[in-house]
Amino acid sequence: MITRDECRQQIELVRSAASRPEAAYAARTRLKRLILACGRMIAQEYRLDEPVLPGPVKAPPDAPEDVQQIANCCSRLMQSAKTLCQPSEPLDMRWKAGWARVQSELASLDGALGRE
Numbered sequence: 001m002i003t004r005d006e007c008r009q010q011i012e013l014v015r016s017a018a019s020r021p022e023a024a025y026a027a028r029t030r031l032k033r034l035i036l037a038c039g040r041m042i043a044q045e046y047r048l049d050e051p052v053l054p055g056p057v058k059a060p061p062d063a064p065e066d067v068q069q070i071a072n073c074c075s076r077l078m079q080s081a082k083t084l085c086q087p088s089e090p091l092d093m094r095w096k097a098g099w100a101r102v103q104s105e106l107a108s109l110d111g112a113l114g115r116e
Contacts, residue, residue: 002041004113010034011110018099024084031081031102038074038109042067054078066115073109077102 014034017027032054039057043050045067046060057074059067084098 001044002037004041007034007038007041008110008113010037011106011113014106015103018102024095027099028081028084031077035074035078035081038070038113042071054081066112069112070109073105073112077105077109080105 010030010033014027014030017023017030020027035054035057036051039051039054042048042057042059042063046063048060051057056078057071059071063071080098080102084095084102
């Protein structure tokens, strides 16, 4: 069973990798692992089919607000992961702007995971 604490640990791994522009590929990979872990956590909690690959995360309509927020954050993060610049361009403005949006979304996700 994937726990909220495990998802929060994954957030720290993403933050750590994203702090080093030369680690762009690792940061995007860790971001996708985080999204997959959160999707699986929600699926396990609500006895839904677990996702095999990272993708948009859906929570049941009757899920509490924090679970809805986790799913929404992950879906927005997945969209960001698709549009982040390639590792060959880590120092340009696209990298900085893209990861600034991701950092903001990670803070929201971290807050939602902290509530139970």
